[in-house]
Amino acid sequence: MSKNLFLQIEIMSLSLYFMKTELSQTEENYLKAIFSISLSLNKAVSTNAIAEKLKTKASSVTDMIKKLSEKNLVDYKKYQGVLLTEKGKKIAVKIIRKHRLWEVFLVKYLDFSWDEVHEVAEQLEHVKSTKLTQELDRYLEYPTHDPHGDPIPDENGKIAHHSDTMLSSIKEKQACIVMGVKDSSTSFLKYLDNANIKLGSVVNVIEKVAFDDSMRIEIQGAQLSISHQISKNLFVKKI
Amino acid sequence: MSKNLFLQIEIMSLSLYFMKTELSQTEENYLKAIFSISLSLNKAVSTNAIAEKLKTKASSVTDMIKKLSEKNLVDYKKYQGVLLTEKGKKIAVKIIRKHRLWEVFLVKYLDFSWDEVHEVAEQLEHVKSTKLTQELDRYLEYPTHDPHGDPIPDENGKIAHHSDTMLSSIKEKQACIVMGVKDSSTSFLKYLDNANIKLGSVVNVIEKVAFDDSMRIEIQGAQLSISHQISKNLFVKKI
DNA sequence: ACAAATTTTTAGATATGTCTAAAAATTTGT
């Protein structure tokens, strides 16, 4: 009888471990936040960092982390921050994939501009349907990058690595192509629209000003001066 | 001082009344349920009817009704059931509009069949963005009916009225066109697929069997016999 | 190294939406 009980408990734990747990939107947002913070970090993600990212309080983060830890989505040791497990990483990447696919859809077919897509994609990314994601991907013709130049993970979670050269690091007389934006804030994107800077734009660095790190660039025949704040938020590829 | 206080309270009440209250998905689902029940009913909607529709308990419904009532979305008197206010009706229709637009999108562009769309549309309908709905409508070329033949409310909430003739009421030798389905269950829709019955199909009533109310019909040259259960769930238009 | 500052966790509260069980009101049947 006792042996039977243990067997039963083992089966329960196993099914719990493999269970296709439907996550809440909140849980999904935590995973996404942890993923994106740990991208630019080689250590465990701190409670405060997550709290700041999600505009919530550290105590709320601690509670949620415990929950995610019980579901084997994060590795957590008290006071030591968290890291996503493989399982947690897979889910985070899946959500990012959905987010970016929807962004492409909104810009490509629904006339959204690149500064309008984020808020709506934040909602759409939580819709649960494998078929939906697959069909959307097909319909969009398997895009590799979203409207901000960020790579879209494929069905297996593989992510093309992003250009990591900033325009600010390009030397005088050198030409490059705009590959993405580091900052996706509305104000920055609107500035770029105004300056006629788009993904794929060819930029020639005419002159660099040592004093304030600003630069004079040429884009589509027109010259303009951009501050360091701008140039250090543009991913480019040298030609 | 006291006059000032009253003024303040009045302003607060006014702003509460006009406040653009973001509703939760649950609240939206209650409004939708009440709307759809009251369509086939000329009196207040009972607590139990809502509970059954939403697969929840009557006590939960009472709680939610109180909340919706405080937000002026339903008229509620204890033990007397509820009716949507104009404000509530507007929101319900908006959600139904979004639901049906998404269904059209899924079938038209993402290769969903008409029995697969409901579940996903239930999620998509709660995404909040006026621009999204407008642009989707435009992109779909302002469809008037969803894949099940249900009318899509326009931007002002106007709904084309639905055919209310059932195939079961059509007389022998009379021809008609399939306009919609009353039952949208997977099993019914799959049966129709199998029998090659689609929206727009021309159906000829060959013979009616008084004994069990079944009928022999002709569709696209082929003859088949359908039960009353089937014929009473198909909206048609006489030719 | 150890006191101060910071970070993180815990404890206890609040809000939403759900439930069961019991009480109250309404409707039904004879």
Place this chain on the structure above:
DNA sequence: ACAAATTTTTAGACATATCTAAAAATTTGT
């Protein structure tokens, strides 16, 4: 009309996700 059946509401719990305030642990600065 009034007892029985049904419906609806209330009361009290519970789960999720949040917060504030205080306690505990870790990190920092001298």
